[in-house]
Amino acid sequence: DGGITxxxxxxxxxxxxNVTLSCEQNLNHDAMxxxxxxxxxxxxxxxxxxxxxxxxxxxxxxxxxxxxxxxESFPLTVTSAQKNPTAFYxxxxxxxxxxxxxxxxxxxxxxVT
Amino acid sequence: xxxxxxxxxxxxxxxxxxxxxNCTYSDRGSQSFFWYRQxxxxxxxxxxxIYSNGDKEDGRFTAQLNKASQYVSLLIxxxxxxxxxxxxxxxxxxxxxxxxxxxxxxxxxP
Numbered sequence: 604d605g606g607i608t609x610x611x612x613x614x615x616x617x618x619x620x621n622v623t624l625s626c627e628q629n630l631n632h633d634a635m636x637x638x639x640x641x642x643x644x645x646x647x648x649x650x651x652x653x654x655x656x657x658x659x660x661x662x663x664x665x666x667x668x669x670x671x672x673x674x675e676s677f678p679l680t681v682t683s684a685q686k687n688p689t690a691f692y693x694x695x696x697x698x699x700x701x702x703x704x705x706x707x708x709x710x711x712x713x714x715v716t
Numbered sequence: 717x718x719x720x721x722x723x724x725x726x727x728x729x730x731x732x733x734x735x736x737x738n739c740t741y742s743d744r745g746s747q748s749f750f751w752y753r754q755x756x757x758x759x760x761x762x763x764x765x766i767y768s769n770g771d772k773e774d775g776r777f778t779a780q781l782n783k784a785s786q787y788v789s790l791l792i793x794x795x796x797x798x799x800x801x802x803x804x805x806x807x808x809x810x811x812x813x814x815x816x817x818x819x820x821x822x823x824x825x826p
Contacts, residue, residue: 645817
């Protein structure tokens with residue numbers, strides 16, 4: 604079964620703690636993305652990576668960090684510096700190059716109290 | 717600021733009718749356009765992509781693109797209650813980044 608997996612589905616943390624969200628894909632896609640979705644708002648790009656060992660900041664990168672050590676994996680760390688971390692986090696991937704269709708994983712709903 | 721605008725709705729249509737969803741974008745350099753369907757509490761699912769002016773049909777779905785007017789639309793024929801969802805419009809430029817609208821909530825009434 605080809606697809607994108609994100610774990611866990613729900614995550615609860617106390618304020619001040621760092622937390623890492625997992626994203627894995629077996630689609631052999633070059634590009635991977637992290638978005639955040641808040642109620643009533645569109646998807647906002649946090650970080651993206653078009654190739655292994657390289658990634659770029661999106662529109663709202665402050666308080667987040669990523670790594671891309673393997674083609675299949677693009678974990679996102681939400682640090683204690685992120686002021687409003689409670690949100691629905693979505694990972695996506697695309698073939699890259701001039702193929703722009705992005706496919707999403709099931710998402711992780713993070714609640715920080 | 718590059719933007720994609722959608723009416724938030726809700727757009728209410730009776731079962732069997734045509735639902736028409738609209739989207740405008742601000743960046744004239746946008747080259748690729750997508751429609752995603754998102755059920756409540758779920759992740760977005762890609763349903764249509766369009767790159768050239770005109771219409772593109774896939775089953776009950778038709779995407780329409782007018783680059784001169786910077787306008788994209790999605791028509792859903794023979795709407796079903798299972799089509800009730802939020803529809804997200806997205807536009808992409810020369811990079812692999814997409815800009816998403818806030819979505820239109822569609823409610824198909826049985």
